[in-house]
Amino acid sequence: MRVLHINRYHYIAALLGVLLVLATSLIATAASDVNAFVRIEGSTAFHSVLQASQPVQIKSFWLQQHPVTNAEYLVFVKAHPQWRRDNVAAVFAGHGYLAHWQSSTETGPGASAQHPVTQVSWFAAQAYCESIDARLPTWYEWELVAAASETAKDARNDAAWRQRILDWYAKPGNTALDNVMQNPANNYGVHDMHGLIWEWVLDFNSLIDSTQTQNLCGGGALTLQQKENFAILMHVAMLSSLHGSDTTRTLGFRCARDMSP
Amino acid sequence: MKKSLSFIFACLLLFTTATQADSGNSIYLAHIPLLTQHNKPAALDMYRGHPVLISMFYGSCPDVCPLLIMGMQGYERQLDATSQKNLRTLVVSFDAARDTPAQLQAIATMHHTDGRYWMFASADEINARTLAALLGIQYRHKPDGTFDHSVLITLLDSDGKIIASTSKLNGDGAFIAALRKATASHPANSSEMYSSPP
Numbered sequence: 001m002r003v004l005h006i007n008r009y010h011y012i013a014a015l016l017g018v019l020l021v022l023a024t025s026l027i028a029t030a031a032s033d034v035n036a037f038v039r040i041e042g043s044t045a046f047h048s049v050l051q052a053s054q055p056v057q058i059k060s061f062w063l064q065q066h067p068v069t070n071a072e073y074l075v076f077v078k079a080h081p082q083w084r085r086d087n088v089a090a091v092f093a094g095h096g097y098l099a100h101w102q103s104s105t106e107t108g109p110g111a112s113a114q115h116p117v118t119q120v121s122w123f124a125a126q127a128y129c130e131s132i133d134a135r136l137p138t139w140y141e142w143e144l145v146a147a148a149s150e151t152a153k154d155a156r157n158d159a160a161w162r163q164r165i166l167d168w169y170a171k172p173g174n175t176a177l178d179n180v181m182q183n184p185a186n187n188y189g190v191h192d193m194h195g196l197i198w199e200w201v202l203d204f205n206s207l208i209d210s211t212q213t214q215n216l217c218g219g220g221a222l223t224l225q226q227k228e229n230f231a232i233l234m235h236v237a238m239l240s241s242l243h244g245s246d247t248t249r250t251l252g253f254r255c256a257r258d259m260s261p
Numbered sequence: 262m263k264k265s266l267s268f269i270f271a272c273l274l275l276f277t278t279a280t281q282a283d284s285g286n287s288i289y290l291a292h293i294p295l296l297t298q299h300n301k302p303a304a305l306d307m308y309r310g311h312p313v314l315i316s317m318f319y320g321s322c323p324d325v326c327p328l329l330i331m332g333m334q335g336y337e338r339q340l341d342a343t344s345q346k347n348l349r350t351l352v353v354s355f356d357a358a359r360d361t362p363a364q365l366q367a368i369a370t371m372h373h374t375d376g377r378y379w380m381f382a383s384a385d386e387i388n389a390r391t392l393a394a395l396l397g398i399q400y401r402h403k404p405d406g407t408f409d410h411s412v413l414i415t416l417l418d419s420d421g422k423i424i425a426s427t428s429k430l431n432g433d434g435a436f437i438a439a440l441r442k443a444t445a446s447h448p449a450n451s452s453e454m455y456s457s458p459p
């Protein structure tokens with residue numbers, strides 16, 4: 001009878017093999033779960049709705065491929081208990097903060113894991129981004145990427161594309177949210193810039209509300225351009241009316257990062 | 262006995278909750294580093310313990326910003342001498358690139374602000390955005406280097422909670438009343454209450 005002789009080298013090799021398989025599967029899981037940052041080429045020729053006279057300068061940057069989800073936000077809240085809804089300081093988030101979650105540490109049936117997190121304040125959104133060494137995108141950065149269709153970097157003159165976006169805004173506000181990444185990526189490889197939620201931007205309080213004009217130092221409120229670009233103008237109007245601690249059912253965020261120099 | 266204990270406990274709990282909710286309204290919960298006119302790092306809560314007048318501006322602003330500073334000085338003059346000593350004033354620039362400490366010092370000198378009670382400082386981009394969000398100030402950097410911004414003077418209590426604010430550069434009666442009340446009730450005065458009689 002032949003005895004299978006297992007020496008310790010076999011043993012170590014087998015152990016290494018198992019570890020390798022485990023590590024690979026872990027990395028694969030992490031890769032599919034992670035909200036990847038997509039490289040966005042900057043522009044020196046982008047015409048913003050905010051700025052008619054000359055193009056704005058936007059440096060290249062990284063942007064998350066989809067809005068931050070409930071699952072991602074739950075990880076943040078568990079690691080940073082000061083952002084749990086039962087702990088958060090009133091100055092940073094109003095009463096609606098994460099009010100649709102089952103509890104302060106459970107998302108529950110009202111907030112599916114892969115739905116974008118909403119009912120988060122600007123302070124909370126920015127704190128989340130800082131926790132992953134990122135920040136909120138600026139308005140210009142957001143607008144640049146939001147101008148892209150599946151096939152073009154700047155589709156704002158494409159009437160059919162504009163109509164599709166408007167159709168989403170025409171949907172009643174009580175429609176349930178959907179999972180992220182259910183629609184094709186735009187030309188940058190970024191999902192859900194339209195059709196899912198509104199998003200905070202870093203400089204939301206640069207979008208000066210026209211009701212403030214009497215208290216302004218400088219030229220006054222924004223003179224918005226591209227009147228046919230109605231969806232973007234609505235986004236500006238909505239953000240300009242908010243305070244940093246406000247939360248709404250349809251307002252979430254994604255993070256951006258500077259290119260390392 | 263047991264009942265009264267639990268009653269006391271409930272009261273204590275209520276009190277603690279109320280205190281927590283109240284401290285949750287302090288803008289000092291945000292850690293916002295500043296660079297002062299003396300080229301020294303400071304924090305947003307540098308005047309904790311005093312009522313504070315706070316606003317944001319940029320130094321190269323041609324028209325309204327000098328008026329803003331004069332407006333803040335005007336509100337300060339609405340107070341009697343003792344209350345004036347209780348009050349602190351912090352003016353934060355959102356244009357850190359151009360409002361260097363030297364530039365801020367020049368502005369302080371130009372306006373003859375009292376260095377014992379006044380400070381000009383600047384905050385970097387994200388921190389200035391955060392402070393503006395806390396105060397409800399809007400500002401926008403224009404391509405020509407100037408800013409559009411709302412003009413707002415805010416009164417904080419000694420713990421950094423917003424008590425009142427005004428967009429009027431003078432003559433806001435409700436704001437003056439709040440300012441007088443806050444500076445009169447400051448703890449610096451109240452020590453006299455506990456001094457033993459002669």
